[in-house]
Amino acid sequence: MSWKTIFIKTDSASAELLGDALLEQGALSVDIHDAAADTDQEQPIYGEPGLPADEVWQKAEVSGMFDPDTDINAVMQSITKALALPDLPAFRIEAIEAQDWVRLTQSQFSPICISSRLWIVPTWHQPPDPSAINLILDPGLAFGTGSHPTTQLCLAWLDQNLKQGETLLDYGCGSGVLAIAALKLGAGRVIGIDIDPHAVKASHANALLNACEPTDCTFATQYPVENAETCKAGQVDVVVANILSNPLIVLAPILARATRPGGRIVLSGVLEPQAMGAMSAYSQWFEMQINAAQEDWVLLTGVKNSDQ
Template sequence: MPWLSLTFGIGSDHIDWVSDRLLEQGALSVDVHDAGEGTSKEQPLFGEPGMPLEQFWQQAEVTVLLEENANVDEILRAIAEITGSSVLPEYRLARVMEQDWVRLTQAQFDPIRISSRLWIVPSWHELPDSSAINLRLDPGLAFGTGSHPTTRLCLTWLDQFLHPGDSVLDYGCGSGILAIAALKLGAARVTGVDIDPNAITASLDNARNNFCGTDRLSFATALSSLDSEGSGTEWLPATVVVANILANPLIMLAPVLMKALQPGGHIVLSGILDTQADEVLQVYSEWADMHIAAREQGWVLLAGQKSVDNKP
């Protein structure tokens, strides 16, 4: 069954009102995006959870999916009414044919080469290098497919600096990708922690798909719940703590993460924008000698070693 795709420009002040009206009039979906997307005028937006964005796109565009028999003129008149315009907005109208959306979605995710020995491979792809460490990971319920710069930064650090026999805490584990990678790279003991139960479900599924035994790998919604779940925390504090979250949560969690790290152990932090790096560095410098270890696409990876005199 075909559909109609209607695209038009809009000012940021009217986006919520127009989106609500379109949905009331039977729109199947409403997508708001940067009108300059893919050009030199593209305007990236970033924000922390629970906090309003300080800005919005200067030139926004709306694409709405409609039933094939939708009254486009009536919808355009409603948009003009909301925006206070006496003329109908300029628009593009296209016919969208029914497609195999699963295959189209899968086509967006190719194997990702982290290093010569480490790959992230969706389950529907052949292994690009059967002799490498191949993590089977599909897009799912939780963050972490290897496609985001912060995930790649953390994976690269683990690939380069993790020592066989290390114990690793992955705080904010999401899909479990960092925890699973650490285990495959030789860690003796790994625990992933995430407050979202869906993330724990995704992590456990991904661990099974990568043939990770539960004797060396566990997941929990809080460190305090590990003992009650029979996993034990006798191996903590860890020799490596990695957290790929966001700057504000990392700042608040600093005492917790550093307590979970052995003196002389390594702390690895990402989910931090270049502009936020100094603030996070300052907070963690109370416990460790921190530095910017890597950068990619405006994101940074911070790493440091906890002072041997700094007891957990």
């Protein structure tokens, strides 16, 4: 059995309308993405900090998945009429074969050895080394399986540098992998922040999977967190952010304020050619350096000036 998926290229002004129209015509799912993805014309990801909330890519592509017996031409005629479009939009159709998506997804993620003492273990696997620190992880709808180089760079830094009892802020926590790993490595208290409520929910669930004490970890959609006990003035010893270069630059003042004087910052999601720009954005508060690299990604770290 295969599903019919329709792809329509459009602009930012029409993308949401087309997506809604596809759903009204019975689409099982709808996706809006950059029509120039994976090219040198690719634009920043929708919803990055600093961009208008309703902004999508200038050249967008909308896709909708339908039952195999759906008359796609009739669907497109109805959408053209409903949106009062002057012409039938150009579109293409692809057949998507039915698969066991759960098994397929799980097969792509195996236990990951970060160091001799730290492993990331998906919930559907047994820990290869029961004596190690095993972070049991179910990413759910959130980013962060431990497989991406940017996540592994952060985890390796935490494993080598985190001090016992330190407080930590994981900004853009996704699945909670970095915050929870910090707790298991000896952090005294962690806070995870993500603008996506699904990520906050996934982080809570993963904290429970790893027997984290609720009093030691807080996950929320904004920082500072109301009624959350951090250290003095709402600042923490370590701030880690595994996002992307553009939002990291926009977030520099926020992350700087969250770091105590003399505290440390750890930034990932930065490609090597972007490193100097990202470090420059933080240089008024931190002594920055390139700490490590993996594939094309670099890890930036810094110590906050004592007079800031």
